[in-house]
Amino acid sequence: MNRVFKALNDPIRREILELLKEKDMNAGEIADHFEITKPSISHHLDCLKQAELVISVKKGQYVNYTLNKTVVDEIIQWLMTINLKK
Amino acid sequence: MNRVFKALNDPIRREILELLKEKDMNAGEIADHFEITKPSISHHLDCLKQAELVISVKKGQYVNYTLNKTVVDEIIQWLMTINLKK
DNA sequence: TAGATATTTAGATATTTGTCTAATTATATA
DNA sequence: TATATAATTAGACAAATATCTAAATATCTA
Numbered sequence: 101m102n103r104v105f106k107a108l109n110d111p112i113r114r115e116i117l118e119l120l121k122e123k124d125m126n127a128g129e130i131a132d133h134f135e136i137t138k139p140s141i142s143h144h145l146d147c148l149k150q151a152e153l154v155i156s157v158k159k160g161q162y163v164n165y166t167l168n169k170t171v172v173d174e175i176i177q178w179l180m181t182i183n184l185k186k
Numbered sequence: 187m188n189r190v191f192k193a194l195n196d197p198i199r200r201e202i203l204e205l206l207k208e209k210d211m212n213a214g215e216i217a218d219h220f221e222i223t224k225p226s227i228s229h230h231l232d233c234l235k236q237a238e239l240v241i242s243v244k245k246g247q248y249v250n251y252t253l254n255k256t257v258v259d260e261i262i263q264w265l266m267t268i269n270l271k272k
Numbered sequence: 273t274a275g276a277t278a279t280t281t282a283g284a285t286a287t288t289t290g291t292c293t294a295a296t297t298a299t300a301t302a
Numbered sequence: 303t304a305t306a307t308a309a310t311t312a313g314a315c316a317a318a319t320a321t322c323t324a325a326a327t328a329t330c331t332a
Contacts, residue, residue: 102197109195110320111188121268127279140321142280161278161329169269176265182207183255183262196290213309226291228310247299247308 104175107151112136113144120154120167127163190261193237198222199230206240206253213249 107113116130131141145165148154155166193199202216217227231251234240241252 105191105195105200106319109191112320114191117268121270128277131279136320137322138279139281139323143320146280158279158328163279167268172265172269176262176269179258179262179265182203182253183258184207192289198290214307217309222290223292224309225293225311229290232310244298244309249309 101174101178103151104153104171107147107153108175110144110147112141113148116144116148116165117153117167117172120165124164124166126159127165130165187260187264189237190239190257193233193239194261196230196233198227199234202227202230202234203239203253203258206251210250210252212245212251216251 112134115133119125119130119133127138127142127145130145131138134141145154145156149156152168152171155168157164157166198220201219205211205216205219213224213228213231216231217224220227231240231242235242238254238257241254243250243252
């Protein structure tokens, strides 16, 4: 939970999630959408991976990233409990 | 949005939200639930207030805090769009 | 096998953040 | 009005974070 909120607390990482909701992408394709360096993007991807918000699969020399909707669901659940009771 | 995720990225602030979902409380009552000092709690409350996750109303010498469910809803909406498309 | 490409790791640095103590402000009450 | 209580503000400091450049690792292909 901690790691998920930490991962969500950055506009670039949230934008990466928005990209991945459309289609899976490799690290380079993701990096092309931003102005910061590839190592920085790599760091953000690692952060998302640690939170299990994304899953990475190596495919030859590329690394493919996929959104993990399960974890997003868990956070939605938690937020909904906050909004439940009187 | 930025401020909301920033506010959610701290276990104490999330616990404050969980307290306030049960009932409104003043700053002192909130502070009693934690081991850290009152100024630190005050800082956390300010952070939640900036994110508009809580609303504060002064009542005599006390300051009452209420959960603002509207903003929580907005975050739920955003997360749900992430989980929408293929 | 040599060179090119994709990605990550390492190490440095500036900024942000959470905490504390001390001081301040605002209100209540004896 | 003087004192006590509630809460915030100010300032300091250690830890965490986002970024960069340079280097390393892994894979592909001529």
